Amino acid sequence: MARNTRKPAARRQRPSTRARPQRRLIVLVAxxxxxxxxxxxxxxxxxxxxxxxxxxxxxxxxxxxPRDGRTLLAAAKTGHLGPxxxxxxDLGRTWKEAAQPPAFAKTADGKEGRAVxxxxxxxxxxxxxxxxxxxxxxxxxxxxxxxxxxxxxxxxSLNDDPQFREWMGTVQDGTPDGPKLHxxxxxxxxxTHLYVxxxxxxxxxxxxxxxxxxxxxxxxxxVEGFDASKPSFHDPHCxxxxxxxxxxxxxQNHCGIYRLDRPSDTWERIGRSMPERVGDIGxxxxxxxxxxxxxxxxxxxxxxxxxxxxxxxxxxVYATRNGGKTWQRLDxxxxxxxxxxxxxxxAMTADASDPVGLYFGTTSGxxxxxxxxxxxxxxxxRHLPEIYAxxxxxxx
Amino acid sequence: xxxxxxxxxRSYTDRGETEASGPTLGEVLADxxxxxxxxxxxxxxxxxxxxxxxxxxxxxxxxxDLSQPLNASDEVIILQALSGG
Numbered sequence: 001m002a003r004n005t006r007k008p009a010a011r012r013q014r015p016s017t018r019a020r021p022q023r024r025l026i027v028l029v030a031x032x033x034x035x036x037x038x039x040x041x042x043x044x045x046x047x048x049x050x051x052x053x054x055x056x057x058x059x060x061x062x063x064x065x066p067r068d069g070r071t072l073l074a075a076a077k078t079g080h081l082g083p084x085x086x087x088x089x090d091l092g093r094t095w096k097e098a099a100q101p102p103a104f105a106k107t108a109d110g111k112e113g114r115a116v117x118x119x120x121x122x123x124x125x126x127x128x129x130x131x132x133x134x135x136x137x138x139x140x141x142x143x144x145x146x147x148x149x150x151x152x153x154x155x156x157s158l159n160d161d162p163q164f165r166e167w168m169g170t171v172q173d174g175t176p177d178g179p180k181l182h183x184x185x186x187x188x189x190x191x192t193h194l195y196v197x198x199x200x201x202x203x204x205x206x207x208x209x210x211x212x213x214x215x216x217x218x219x220x221x222x223v224e225g226f227d228a229s230k231p232s233f234h235d236p237h238c239x240x241x242x243x244x245x246x247x248x249x250x251x252q253n254h255c256g257i258y259r260l261d262r263p264s265d266t267w268e269r270i271g272r273s274m275p276e277r278v279g280d281i282g283x284x285x286x287x288x289x290x291x292x293x294x295x296x297x298x299x300x301x302x303x304x305x306x307x308x309x310x311x312x313x314x315x316x317v318y319a320t321r322n323g324g325k326t327w328q329r330l331d332x333x334x335x336x337x338x339x340x341x342x343x344x345x346x347a348m349t350a351d352a353s354d355p356v357g358l359y360f361g362t363t364s365g366x367x368x369x370x371x372x373x374x375x376x377x378x379x380x381x382r383h384l385p386e387i388y389a390x391x392x393x394x395x396x
Numbered sequence: 397x398x399x400x401x402x403x404x405x406r407s408y409t410d411r412g413e414t415e416a417s418g419p420t421l422g423e424v425l426a427d428x429x430x431x432x433x434x435x436x437x438x439x440x441x442x443x444x445x446x447x448x449x450x451x452x453x454x455x456x457x458x459x460x461d462l463s464q465p466l467n468a469s470d471e472v473i474i475l476q477a478l479s480g481g
Contacts, residue, residue, distance in 0.1 A: 078404060079449060079478040079480070080402075080404050080447075080449040080450060080476035080477070080478050081404055081405070081438035081439070081447070081449075081450075081476075082437050082438045082439065082440075082441060082447050084434065084437065084438065097433075097434045098434075099433065099434070101437060103437070103441075103442035104442050104443075105442075106442055106443060106444070107443060112443075113442070113443040114443075115441035115442055115443055115445065116441075116442070
């Protein structure tokens with residue numbers, strides 16, 4: 001496979017770290033049975049539910065375009081029908097289906113080709129790249145749209161590369177509802193600098209807009225007994241880049257919590273400092289919009305048969321304020337016991353307000369939020385279907 | 397020919413029955429796509445395979461091959477076949 005010839009640029013300017021003025025917020029909730037939009041007031045105290053949209057559809061991800069504050073994209077499929085992407089330019093009053101949803105290239109007759117089961121992850125391009133979107137699919141595939149999500153083209157450099165295909169494995173090698181490409185990150189300083197993660201298949205980086213890729217696995221652990229040099233055995237769950245310092249990334253992995261400070265290419269396992277009885281296994285990873293030393297995780301039980309519930313039935317968010325040296329348990333307002341849900345990798349997020357608002361949706365269909373960076377939690381919606389993704393965004 | 401459309405696809409057709417033409421099942425589905433953009437990909441994947449939970453019957457017989465020849469008098473029924481909650 002082709003290798004990068006450029007190093008990640010270290011000369012880029014650091015973005016502003018000033019808090020932005022508060023604006024109207026929207027929380028996009030994607031579930032196993034449809035999507036809901038929650039409109040918040042300026043104080044984030046009252047929320048108006050708008051939904052369901054696409055009742056009965058599996059919505060893996062719904063995202064507001066941060067470049068215009070109005071356009072919504074939703075990745076959808078139903079139990080019967082193939083996958084597609086819907087687009088709304090009026091905040092969900094009307095939706096229009098993509099003319100050409102993400103789909104793998106058709107193989108020559110007689111060869112077994114892959115088919116997209118569902119689009120799992122949607123990511124807008126940089127602010128300067130209006131109408132550019134990226135999509136990650138199950139099974140693992142990377143796609144790009146240059147027209148706002150109307151038509152999508154595959155990255156053959158990844159989707160059809162024999163080495164990548166070997167690392168991706170088969171559908172049986174992936175997560176229960178299919179192996180996924182996720183955590184598509186565009187460096188806010190450089191459109192050609194991309195990160196993607198695959199469950200399974202590891203973490204990969206491109207500095208030429210996706211033409212070539214290199215693995216980014218040093219320091220990451222794998223399940224005991226497996227060879228950490230092989231991307232196939234790596235299972236990154238969620239990776240986030242810090243908006244205030246895009247040279248820093250955090251990762252929640254199947255095997256721990258990590259931090260990476262570029263230009264280093266070696267991840268540091270910062271989850272070792274989590275309480276031993278809680279561990280550092282989980283799905284989501286959330287970073288502070290203005291403080292690269294602050295991040296949040298939602299641990300789950302990775303014991304014995306991997307129950308993937310809150311550890312001991314006592315859900316809690318954990319925060320670090322020092323880049324992972326120490327962690328603080330944040331559970332005020334959350335159930336104190338007998339709460340056996342967890343939070344999936346796209347189902348926890350932050351807004352850009354000051355103080356930062358945090359949001360997460362549970363596998364049991366509850367939507368929780370904190371207006372004070374996790375110190376106190378309140379439930380703002382109950383009895384939704386299983387929540388797959390939560391995004392908070394500012395309306396224009 | 398008459399094509400019966402399941403409820404899951406009526407967001408495209410606005411009705412349970414429609415007309416499409418073509419010498420093969422594949423051509424009939426292509427005609428449906430011309431009339432109702434997007435409908436084919438919900439039934440047929442990018443490798444031209446009928447999706448797992450879609451069944452297509454012609455005159456009461458299940459058809460699995462898009463090259464199946466059809467006559468103008470045939471009746472095509474598209475069904476959704478799903479179990480689970």
